[in-house]
Amino acid sequence: MAELAELEDPKTREVNEKHGDDHGVNLGKLRALAKRLKTQQELACQLWETGDTAARLLALLICRPKAFKRDELDVMLREARAPKVQDWLVNYVVKKSPHAEELRLAWSADPDPVVASAGWALTAECVRKKSENLDLSGLLDIIETEMKNAPDRLQWAMNHCLAQIGIEHPEYRSRAIDIGERLEVLKDYPTSPGCTSPFAPIWITEMVRRQQR
Template sequence: MSQKLSLDQALAELEALEDPKVRAANEKRGDDHGINLGKLRALAKKVKTDHDLAQQLWSTGTSAQLLALLICRPRLYSTSDLDTMVRSKHAPKVHDWLVNYVVKKSPHAEELRSAWFADAGPVVASVGWALTSERVVKMPEGLDLDGLLDLVERDMREAPASLQWSMNETLAQIGIHHPHLRDRALAIGESLQVLADYPTSPGCTSPFAPIWINEMVRRQKA
């Protein structure tokens, strides 16, 4: 059973979850909140879906925005709403959840992908590329995959970090899911060496495209 909360009640619940040690750890990553994400998800589960509350929470700080993204209805945001949200400055975790939990689930995702893909702003363009990666995997029909590889080969090395990361994901997904382009994707990754030295925890797969592609293909064949 969901628990209906007012804005003040929701903010009080969030305040009660604040932990100085969690805040210190999060701030090192640029996330200005002190709430354990497991506890935040538990609060969202208690509230369930409440789009009106989500809209009220959106303008009240990072932890409130994270809760908003968990309890909103993505389909109720217009293209204008989403464009404004993506173009606003957010903590990294808010941006990540906004893209993955809301934008990718929006009925406007393809329209926004087309609008954002070549945007002059690297953060907005990175979302366009993230949505393109999604299409590469789930609905590649109509995409110019060779053309995407051309853009990656030309631009990824010098791209700003957020855009570079999304372009690299598209490169890897093309190599993983489209065998006829795998050799070219591997060759581009080896040539550019983007994220080749990225620190990777034990048991995790490197984001360096050749390693990523080969490991995912190996798992597919296992």
């Protein structure tokens, strides 16, 4: 914790807080610290229990994803209110867990939009890697009905899922693009030069173009 405190930078914190992340540690330096520590499950659990955002991010880098029980991961997600902590928990830990599918189903239907966004993030991953058990048409129905008025983080996750369906499944591509065009979610999102817009029709078209090179 003392070492993390030394890495704290006020300018980094100022930038992070604009995105809802209450820490001031450069992520490159955090990853370097994690690389030095290597995997330490017990230490990871202790760091998580501090409640400190930077400590929790470090914990997610040095933990053993398959060591967590299903209910532990559920509690961790509900505690992880900082967007970056939630994002890393889902991507670095839950996706590697044997409980990922069970949690995906439970979280997607959760009334808490932050929890539901984690479920949709896992669903987007399934669309990309193992979609055989997914009802893609049904997912598009939900997105078409609910995405426009969903809270920001849930909307972002649903939009990601929409784009993945359009990118990975040609039979649903035109419908995915049509939904994106009609709902106009993230249409005006500021995008840096050289980056792909998160607006689904542009995102889908660009990724398909790259695949066909």
